[in-house]
Amino acid sequence: MSHFALRKTLNYNRSRVQKRFTLLFILQQTREQSTKECPKNAEDYEYIQKSKVPTMHFQASLPRLPIPKLEDSCRKYLDAQKPLLNEEQFAFTKTCVNQFLESEGQPLHKELLSIDKKNRHTSYISEYWFDMYLRDRQPLPINYNPMLVYSQETDKRYNDQLVKATNLVVSSIRFLKSLRAGILEPEVFHLNPKKSNTEFFRTFTGMLPSWLAWYGAFLLKAYPLDMSQYANLFNSTRIPEQGKDRISLDKSARHMVVMRGGHFYAFDILNQDGTIISPKKVAANLNFILQSKTSESESPVGILTGAERNQWAEARAHLSKIGNEEILKKIDSAAFVLVLDDQSIGDETNDEDYRKMVRHFLHGDGINRWFDKSFSLIITKDGFAGLNFEHSWGDGVAILRYFQDVKADITKNPWFRPEDRVLISNVNPQVESLKFNLDGKMKEIIQTEQEKYRKWVDSLSIAHMIYEGFGKEECKKFGVSPDAIMQLAFQLALYKQEGRSVATYESCSTSAFKHGRTETIRPCTEYTKAVCATMVNKDSGISAAELKKMIVDCSKAHTELVKNAAMGQGFDRHLFALKKMQEKLGKKTSLFEDPAYTAINQNILSTSTLSAPIVIAGGFGPVVPDGFGIAYMIQDKRLGAVVTSYSKHRSANDYVKNLQAAFEDIHKVMATP
Known part of the structure; x- marks a missing residue:
């Protein structure tokens, strides 16, 4: 997940943590010291960094990945299914979910909570995900x-x-x-780097014991990330x-x-x-x-x-x-x-x-x-x-x-x-x-x-595109999330091509938690479907101003999805763990037997970004035979994507042409006074 998403999602209730500290006097007693960079001489040839804060200093105090409430996961799951199902299908799926929530899923959820409580050294998803x-x-x-x-x-x-x-x-x-020497700078996400990515921060957090260190970083609006994978x-x-x-x-x-x-x-x-x-x-x-x-x-x-x-x-x-x-x-x-x-x-x-x-x-x-x-x-x-x-x-x-x-x-x-x-x-x-x-x-x-x-x-088809002149800077000016615009464009391109919405996956890191892996953002929403239908239907009668508001609403809904996913409050990993629990116990439930559950996990659009100025290309394959693998980048003044598909099922070239048109359509609407 890109860092701008964390910026909007990792704002915990700061007052709760502040009450636990009487250590703020340290802030006034510490002095600025330089983190040792490796000058170019033989003595320091051995190390790329010499951090004063040990690499794993924050690991012991990282918060644990939360298990969402069962009712929240069921509600969010139904929200994700709405744009994908017709009325009859959705009614059946809703019945299955209600049955799962009221009876079938309760013992599974209870057992998952019990196992998680006994394994506080890790996250509930880690073992299942490796497996x-x-x-x-x-x-x-x-x-x-x-x-x-x-x-x-x-x-x-x-x-x-x-x-x-x-x-x-x-x-x-x-x-x-x-x-290996423990002197690689710990991975930390800074909400405001100018204020927290400082030697003052390093001195202060470095003086705290490991079991308190995360909280010290939190006070300064910085969020250490899990480094167990390293x-x-x-x-x-x-x-x-x-x-x-x-x-x-x-x-x-x-x-x-x-x-x-x-x-x-x-x-x-x-x-x-x-x-x-x-x-x-x-x-x-x-x-x-x-x-x-x-x-x-x-x-x-x-x-x-x-x-x-x-x-x-x-x-x-x-x-x-x-x-x-x-x-x-x-x-x-x-x-x-x-x-x-x-x-x-x-x-x-x-x-x-x-x-x-x-x-x-x-x-x-x-x-x-x-x-x-x-x-x-x-x-x-x-x-x-x-x-x-x-x-x-x-x-x-x-x-x-x-x-x-x-x-x-x-x-x-x-x-x-x-x-x-x-x-x-x-x-x-x-x-x-x-x-x-x-x-x-x-x-x-x-x-x-x-x-x-x-x-x-x-048999693999590969296409790519760069859309110049529309990037982070202009999205901010329009008051919309750049990532939301990218995801809307992916939906619109498919809608132009096939006239429908499909199951879509966007990867989101949960590395803000101990042994966090990823959570799924479901960017295909009722909001994106409405925008796509309106933009494809030239005779919709909706004004440019109304359409612009619809896109802004899309962005708000997407930002909320990103927030939930990054905070471990999505539904996919929770349901995945419950399904594994069900298999372990040899049971069957209506939710997981419902064809709609299988369908939503057959992601036709699989998307992920590792945007960085030094990356000139990134890519991966489709996750299903008839899908698209979309690796995308967001820069200040341009947007781009590398798209893969299997030629037998879908054309990456055709999709990219529609994606180019989607960017043009969205940009035109947002740039309208």
Whole structure:
């Protein structure tokens, strides 16, 4: 979820907390001190940050994710169903919900509350959410793994593949070491950064014990976020197993794995004493790999990580059986996987090259990928860099923090310069080549999976659009939420295309709570449906002023939905947990047997944003075969989206054309005096 949403949602009842404090005198006794940034010298080469507030300082005092009242969830669920059902369907669904509220759901809700009370160290959704991800047998790429692409460096010399790879590796390990040492700045959302994102804030909260620290931040209108997911950012991987995968973590490993042409290499990035190897050694090792004359692998094992999970589990078991267990462990335990591709993207301002870039980082041809790793850092021959990350271990908040901090470091503090290339010729590379032992059966499996993968990714349609001149600034002037305008446009585009409203998902972080994951915002509302019907029907007789008011009402309703979701007061995760509780107890209820419940969770429009100036592309696949995956960005003066769909079911190109028209229509109405 974008930060502007939290700004409107995290305003707790401040007076309740203030009464608990007699510590305000500390504010007058502390003095301003500078958080230690890492100056560019050998002594501080090891860390990307040296925060005076320990990384996990706020974790112990984070508030717990609330379980909504059953009646509230039922009411909000019915509100979300109204624009999707006809009168007869809605009447039936209402009957099912009433029965659930009055009888069937009560024991489930009571049991959920009881279990939550016994597990105060976590959230009620955490275990269910991990389980949901790890049990799904669908392939990871497109279905689950999102991607992000960095903007290029302004000094083109630093976009050289070797130079960029070296700097990204060094900065990544500096981030890792700061995280592990507990000196990475805690993740905090500041309602008013000018007043709270200060050394005064850090000194004050840093002096409080961990069990009080969150409350101290709260007094200053700042909200520390959950950082439990960061543990699995490095040295982590998802292991395929029959029925349910597992996450493996090995913090003792000191190496990283590099892929090129479907081949695997490894080298230590930490010395035995835990210090980072020099930038020249990193560069020498990477240069050795880049200069290797080895042709592309004829049997790329990495393609198997893009297979159906049970099939990959079976294939992996065979790989281990024929003598590859140590290589697999080497990949699994690596800090991360660096992917060096021999393909070039071209010019990201060219539409064709932009779509090529999205495809390349979202799925590629699967030959030079290992989709199971917590994240893979991918760098093309012409220096485009980005991430493809596995989703079960964590969400966008953690990955975006790493993404942004590393970008800032390589831009402001590059440890390897283009002119340093001449210095690596005297450095002896220390690279281990990881060669899989493959029998005839394994080679046949790999070939089969390659063919399946190629057909699958070829069926994916990708389109994108940028709407210039309408962004955050003008939305604020109009008095509407930029996110609400984006979501209204998504509804209007579909309405133009198909004349109906459909189940829609917008991701919202609940990281303001301990072990929070995400909640669903349901942006398809009666308000958006009314606006869409009016704008499509040119003879509605509604004036521009009335239509503008309808859009403002849409924005208000959407802002309330965002507020509820961010505060853990949506309905989706609550009902999801109750359904899991029902399955565990072997019961059936009218609400979950209702076809409308299945339908609302078949999200035709799946949307999410990770807006940041350094992101030039982001994307993910549709969550249902006949749906659209919409990754969108909101900037000061422009709005944009990357849209994916399967060509057999829906056209991403047609949708984007309608989305462009939707933006134009909405902008015209809002700009009318």
